[in-house]
Amino acid sequence: MRNRTGDHSWTGDYRRNGAPYRLWPWFGALGLALLLLAGCGAAPTLRTPTAPATPTITATPTLKVLQTAINLGTAVNYDALVNDAEYRALIQRYFTTTVPENEMKFDAIEPQQGTFDFAKADAIVRFAQENHIAVRGHVLVANGQLPDWLKNGSFTRDQAMAILKNHIETVVGHYRGQVISWDVINEAFLDGPWALRNNFWMRAIGPDYISLAFIWAHEADPQAVLYYNDYSAEEMNGKSSAIYALLKNLRAQNIPVGGVGLEAHLTLAYHPNPTSVAANMARFAALGLEVAITEMDVQIYQGSGTQAQRLQEQARYYGDIASACHHTPACKTFVIWGFTDKYSWIYDYWKHADAPLPFDASYAPKPAWQALLDTFLK
Numbered sequence: 001m002r003n004r005t006g007d008h009s010w011t012g013d014y015r016r017n018g019a020p021y022r023l024w025p026w027f028g029a030l031g032l033a034l035l036l037l038a039g040c041g042a043a044p045t046l047r048t049p050t051a052p053a054t055p056t057i058t059a060t061p062t063l064k065v066l067q068t069a070i071n072l073g074t075a076v077n078y079d080a081l082v083n084d085a086e087y088r089a090l091i092q093r094y095f096t097t098t099v100p101e102n103e104m105k106f107d108a109i110e111p112q113q114g115t116f117d118f119a120k121a122d123a124i125v126r127f128a129q130e131n132h133i134a135v136r137g138h139v140l141v142a143n144g145q146l147p148d149w150l151k152n153g154s155f156t157r158d159q160a161m162a163i164l165k166n167h168i169e170t171v172v173g174h175y176r177g178q179v180i181s182w183d184v185i186n187e188a189f190l191d192g193p194w195a196l197r198n199n200f201w202m203r204a205i206g207p208d209y210i211s212l213a214f215i216w217a218h219e220a221d222p223q224a225v226l227y228y229n230d231y232s233a234e235e236m237n238g239k240s241s242a243i244y245a246l247l248k249n250l251r252a253q254n255i256p257v258g259g260v261g262l263e264a265h266l267t268l269a270y271h272p273n274p275t276s277v278a279a280n281m282a283r284f285a286a287l288g289l290e291v292a293i294t295e296m297d298v299q300i301y302q303g304s305g306t307q308a309q310r311l312q313e314q315a316r317y318y319g320d321i322a323s324a325c326h327h328t329p330a331c332k333t334f335v336i337w338g339f340t341d342k343y344s345w346i347y348d349y350w351k352h353a354d355a356p357l358p359f360d361a362s363y364a365p366k367p368a369w370q371a372l373l374d375t376f377l378k
């Protein structure tokens with residue numbers, strides 16, 4: 001279980017400001033073990049990945065190979081987690097945070113009105129707990145992935161509010177104390193003009209759906225950090241400024257928003273300026289918010305040059321975003337949207353071949369992984 005301290009640290013974290021004290025005995029043991037293994041008394045070097053260890057699903061509490069100063073996370077694909085031992089082993093080995101990619105979304109978790117199906121999400125949470133991995137909850141209020149009963153139903157404003165309240169209370173309450181942060185509101189802004197989307201919740205409830213969702217989530221788990229999460233808002237631009245204005249306003253009204261998630265779905269044709277990303281993070285932090293990179297991947301299909309050159313360029317993009325996070329004290333979490341090209345959402349969604357993640361489809365580390373190590377292990 002995580003440590004409920006003011007900074008929401010969790011016993012599996014490896015943080016910039018020092019590891020939580022409860023891990024020190026483990027670190028001591030690890031250090032000793034590494035010294036014995038190395039046989040030379042040198043400080044343990046942090047390694048780049050080699051072949052994954054023999055997979056174990058319910059490993060005894062292991063220490064991560066990578067003791068990064070940041071919560072390094074990955075989205076988790078449920079089917080892969082269940083069926084692919086190598087996939088599980090790499091998560092166990094490298095990551096301290098996970099995010100169910102789809103299993104906590106509205107359609108998955110409340111397929112019929114008032115009937116909740118937690119089975120798959122519970123399995124992911126259990127796996128995480130068994131391996132001392134934190135869980136980010138994703139997502140309570142989004143534009144899509146709504147069940148048919150909701151999308152096709154006809155509800156008064158009061159009924160829609162009751163549905164949303166019940167959903168949030170039930171889901172957040174179910175995971176109270178087990179989910180460290182929630183993406184409460186996802187992608188509420190248009191890509192331009194920078195207005196709120198006219199999504200289901202906007203039509204049914206109006207713009208208050210945002211503050212209500214934060215309030216209900218906070219009531220259900222006062223310790224969870226509650227995030228606004230969006231894409232194309234990594235740098236200073238119209239969208240990030242609209243989000244900034246919204247969150248500033250919510251904070252001024254004491255609405256319990258605690259973080260902003262910058263997704264970082266990039267392509268080689270879309271490279272946010274690193275200086276601007278850092279400045280953007282700083283302005284959100286100045287509102288008292290946590291900042292997190294929540295869904296990073298980098299599509300390479302639009303790049304030029306050989307595959308090897310594209311992968312080097314991809315690594316630079318990963319490194320730039322990682323570095324902006326690493327140098328922002330409020331940015332303690334960096335999540336990639338899956339870690340292996342084997343299961344990326346890109347192929348189904350964008351219908352093109354790609355290689356967006358730091359490990360290839362055979363689980364070999366790519367230059368992007370080295371870029372993350374170079375940044376976070378400094």
Ligand code: G3I
Nearest residue numbers: 101102138139144145186187231263265295337345348349
């Ligand atoms: O659940 C059905 C399954 O019953 C059916 O057999 C199968 C057939 O294709 O589809 C399954 O649903 C798919 C679902 O993923 C679960 O696999 C949907 O078609 C597919 O559209 C859905 O895609 C997800 C997408 O969100 C939906 O918008 C991606 O996996 C997921 O990576 C993506 O994640 C989003 C974040 O939530 C928010 N930020 C952007 C990010 C990327 O789009």
